[in-house]
Amino acid sequence: MPKSFYITTPIYYVNDVPHIGHAYTTIAADVLARYRRLAGDEVFFLTGLDEHGQKVQQAAAKAGIDPQTHCDRLAPQFQDLWKRLNISNDDFVRTTQPRHTRVVQRAMQALFDKGEIYQASYTGWYCTFDERFWTEKDLENGLCPDCKRPVEQLSETNYFFRMSRYQDWLIQHIQQHQDFILPRSRRNEVLGFLQKPLEDLSISRPKARLSWGIELPFDSNYVTYVWFDALVNYISVPGYLSDDTRFRKWWPATVHLVGKDILTTHAVYWSTMLKALGLPLPNTIFAHGWWTVEGEKMSKSRGNVVDPNVLVQEFGVDAFRYFALREVPFGQDGDFSRQALIGRLNTDLANDLGNLLSRTLTMIVRYAGGVIPEPTTRAAHELDVQLEQTAVQATAAVGSFLGKLEFNRALEAIWTLVQLGNQYIDKTAPWTLAKRAEDKPRLNTVLYNIAEALRFLSVNLFAFMPQTAEEIKRQLGFMVTFSKPVLGGEFTWGGLMPGTEIAKGSSLFPRIDTTTKRQGDTGVTDTQQPSPVPQPASAASSEPTTASDTAQQITIEEFRKMRLRTAKVLTAERVPKSEKLIKVRVSLGAEELQIVAGIGKKYEPEALIGKTVVVVANLKSAKLMGVESQGMVLAAGDKEVLGLVTILEEVEPGTKVK
Ligand code: ME8
Secondary structure, three states: OOOEEEEEEEEEEOOOOOOHHHHHHHHHHHHHHHHHHHOOOEEEEEEEEEOOOHHHHHHHHHHOOOHHHHHHHHHHHHHHHHHHOOOOOOEEEEOOOHHHHHHHHHHHHHHHHOOOEEEEEEEEEEEOOOOEEEOHHHOEOOEOOOOOOEOEEEEEEEEEEOHHHHHHHHHHHHHHOOOOEEOHHHHHHHHHHOOOOOOOEEOEEEOOOOOOOOEEOOEEEEEEOHHHHHOOHHHHOOOOOOOHHHHHHHOOOOEEEEEHHHHHHHHHHHHHHHHHHOOOOOOEEEEEOOEEEOOEEOOOOOOOOOOHHHHHHHHOHHHHHHHHHHOOOOOOOEEEOHHHHHHHHHHHHHHHHHHHHHHHHHHHHHHHOOEOOOOOOOOOOHHHHHHHHHHHHHHHHHHHHHHOOOHHHHHHHHHHHHHHHHHHHHHHOHHHHOOOHHHHHHHHHHHHHHHHHHHHHHHHHOOOOHHHHHHHHHHHOOOOOOOOOOOOOOOOOOOOOOOOEOOOOOOOOOOOOOOOOOOOOOOOOOOOOOOOOOOOHHHHOOOOOOHHHHHOOOOHHHHHOOOEEEEEEEEEEEOOOOOOOEEEEEEOOOOEEEEEEOOOOOOOHHHHOOOEEEEEOOOOOEEEOOEEEOOEEOEEEOOOEEEEOEOOOOOOOOOEOO
């Protein structure tokens, strides 16, 4: 029997367009939903909109339209964004839908009939922004303790939910269910909150003050408090009080994903409501952290609200999905910056993953006629065993990390395989194997293994980056149906079918050019090319040093003009129609250079990727066979290149060489 996995996001207020905060929770939920489907669970993934209440009424009034029209205009913005982000939600609730309002009214009536709701007059401090009353002692310097805005004193007759009677029970429930509120630190916060006496909760608003809400079934002068309406979406949609069989299948929810801002409403209001209704509590409420933008709180007034649509357009959907979950451990606060996103895209996605695929495809075309070759021996080599084991372990690790909502660690586990794949290529050196006919069987095995590692990667990446997973699959031509529970059944190493034709396509992640102006950091003010370019003796000639070398002595100042740096080779490809020239893109840490080097007779481009070389980084750009070269890669040899200059130890790219 497949397990039922019911996951929800908050339903977002339609007072404004969606931003990266909303996208964050929704992407996280999507990854879990996709992964659980792949693992064979039956999944119900619900998201939607919170359309009632003061915030929405105010936004509509500001726009000069009635609230329903306002909601109808904004709802497609959320739905379109979810499509663009490849969100695989199974339903989309809007709290103005009759399927929801009906259930809210029935639930309210049931609570009223049970005596869980009573009417009373109340005087308190009201925060319009948070739509809630505070007691005198709650206030902080006379301001709302939550949003720090001014509050006003109001006296009202309202309906109250007897929340206070559930305080002890709730404390006990939280203590007895370790995973009910996660992460642990948030659980402790809720327990801390519950140390203070819990008051009854006002769950109505007089229509005279707020008309935009669901009318109380037992008093038409009132509408339902927006939270008492919104939270019910989690049960109204899967069939509470309307379809028992369906409801029994999905409730209790497996995970409610929320931001830390709305943990109390979920952990306290929602739990006690469910208890009063006689319903079981969800397994887990997970409160994730808060995103700032370039170090600042995101707000309309600051004008720094980030539109996910723009990011998708600029960087692609999967780069954004990857960044959102890779950058910060889920649960902790994080900061969004374009630079950080570009960094992730260029390194993890373009250099590591993109390169692995393109190198593999290039070699399959070149050395195996564009067809996945038949491996001759299985696990013949220590390197093969290591690759297979890492693929299998990474797959298991992804499952176990996602079980704990540790998205970033799941991605790290996947990247151990990406990196090992690249190392496997470097170490097995297929370009060398291709030179000797007797190495052909080994070459085939190696190429097969890399392609198989990529099949594993594609399956593991699917939940995070569905489009990328599909593209890897398409280019390598293997058969996997991601809508089937691939990981639920047999998913083993060696499943890749030899003989399939590959379809090398465009690169997965085009690099974002971050090339900066190349001056200044050495204090070099003279931008003129030092002339003649002094070459260190070791790189100048294969001849021993002669008297004529020493004749061309240079001063230390002249030498210092040269900007010598370590550089990591990111990409390498042959310059068309040239036997000798290879175009490399190298990273100097903060900047990148494109260099055309005459090393093509000695090296295959694939062998260079990932290597640390030494470059002259302030050489005036020149064009070689029409291709711009912005520096020089140092190599030993004169007419003939004998070997590239490398560094004995591991050093960061961009380190000064002197
Ligand atoms: O609270 N960083 O809706 P809402 C991370 N309608 N996540 C963020 C974020 C940020 N800067 N900003 C928003 C509501 N979020 C209610 C919910 S549920 C029954 C009713 C995300 O539009 C995060 O998930 O204010 C947060 O909890 C949610 O959006 C708040 O959305």
